[in-house]
Amino acid sequence: MINQWITVCGENDLFLDAGVCALVNGHQIALFLCGHNNSLYAINNYDPIGKANVLSRGIVGSLNGTVVVASPLYKQHFCLESGQCVERAETLVPTYPVRRYNGNVQVQLVVSLLGK
Known part of the structure; x- marks a missing residue:
């Protein structure tokens, strides 16, 4: 398995405190730019x-x-x-590492090398 950073969009494509959905290697990922701390987040949509x-x-x-x-x-x-869901602690959605890189937003996915 390898960790792969995938460019999803430009930083300017995101708006403060609003979500954007991106299809990344067959996964719908919700991206958020939070205004109070200017942090990026990526979770499953x-x-x-x-x-x-x-x-x-x-x-x-x-x-x-x-x-x-x-x-x-x-x-x-x-x-x-x-x-983690606040109201139902047993319910989780996957999260993904996300970063800014050269003016772009990238998400990291783990890619399996099996079957290649």
Whole structure:
């Protein structure tokens, strides 16, 4: 397995406190640029409670100092750092390393070399 950084979009394609969905190697990833700390976050776009790819359309905010996105379906809050649902601690969405690189936003995915 190797870790691969994939350029997803330019930094200027993101807006403060709003999500953008990107298809990266077959995965829908929700990207967020948070205004209060200017940090980037990347989580899976699939809401496991609402059973739809909608998290990029959620509202970004903070609960008790934790940066979250509220799902537009049933309003559960998912921590943008850990992917854990605030209201249902047993429910998680995958998170991905994300970085700024030469004016672009990159997401890191683990790629399996098996079968190649």
